[in-house]
Amino acid sequence: MAQGPMCGAHREGDKWCDGVELKSCDAGKDKTLATCFSIERCDATSGKCEPNCPEGEVYVPATGPEGFKMGRNKIRNGEDHTHIVVLTKPFCMDETEVTAGAYEKCVTKGDCPEPGFADTWATWKKHPDYPLNLVSWTKANNYCIKQDKALPTEAQWDWVATAGDGREFPWGNELPDCEFMDYAPTGAPKWSPGGDWGCHGGGPSAVKKHPKGARVLPTGKIYDLTGNVWEWTADSYGNYPKEKQVDPVVPGKEGAGVYTIRGGGWNRPAAGCNSWYRGGAVVTYQVPGLGFRCVRNPK
Incomplete structure (x- = not known):
């Protein structure tokens, strides 16, 4: 001693x-x-x-003072300038997209409104272990808040998906097939024998159905970051800055505007389902290929 x-x-x-x-x-x-x-x-x-993240969540470390490169300079009009981002705090990310079953519990409790309208590919009330789709940004944001969480900032989402090493997909650089993710595998949207696009005949698939495509961290696996459904983020959509950013948050107007979505969905080719690709959607957008997951930020 x-x-x-x-x-x-x-x-x-x-x-x-x-x-x-x-x-x-x-x-x-x-x-x-x-x-x-x-x-x-x-x-x-x-x-x-x-x-010490709760069950169903995965601990994601901070970046360190050196940060990581975000953006590839590949999207039109400078929408993804390469710049350095530093995240000073760790966070917990949901290991899966929020399921229809999890959202239904929030509705039953009286904390969440029903997600939206009926659709052929709607998971609500049909597939409790599938990601909730046809959900607006406002309803997704409300759900996360009611769980004492938040939608991920785009920087948080990118840090997890790219691993900070420039990988093309969450699992690395190996090109995907339907064992990695649910997407339009021909390289372009295709009408499948099942009646729509995607690996499984149309619509999203159950969470954790593609473990080969998970992002593996020392603390656990995060599933379906790419493919299955696009995911809402907390940030409004706009061109990336060129300057270094520390814990960036890009707030939008309450209940209005265009917010960033990431990851691509089941009816997108691989080129739209990689780690760095981004899109924007108005807050009221509710479509079969769009869902969300939450993060738990430290207090």
Whole structure:
């Protein structure tokens, strides 16, 4: 056991947790090594703040001070300028898109309105383990808030999907087939034998149906970031800046405007279902190929 000046009951070199603070005994004085976020737990054994996301969510670390490159300069009119983004805080991301079943629980509780109108490919009331579709930005945003979460910022979504290493898809650079994601596999929208586009004859598919295409982190897997359904983000749509950004948020007008969607959907070719491609949709947009997932930000 280490010898030297004592810090109360602790000896020189000891590490311990005091609530969310990781402390050590240094020359007879308490020293705070780290203050853990609400989505972490203090662990004196490892001497770190360890991930502590709720079940069904995956811990995503901050970028570090060097940040990552966001944007590829491939979309028209400078809509995706390459620029550096730094995310200073970790967060938890839903491992799947919000399912029709999960949303129905929110409706039953009285916290969420019903998602919208009927459609051939609507998952509401039909497929509880499929991603909810035909849902507006306003309703998606409300759902996340009621879960004490938020829609991801576009930077958070991009950081997870691209892994910060420039990969083309969440799993890497291997070209997809229908084992990786639900999309229009011919390279262009095609009328399938099932009556519509996509790998499964039209409409989205159950969450976790394509584990080969998951984004794998040390803390878990995040499914269907690309394909299946597009995903709403918290940010309004516009050209990327060229300058470095720290924790960027691009707010829009309450209940109005165009918001960024990411990931592509079941009726898009692979070129529209990669990690970096982006689109925009008005807040009232409700279509079969658009859904959402939430993130839990630290308090």
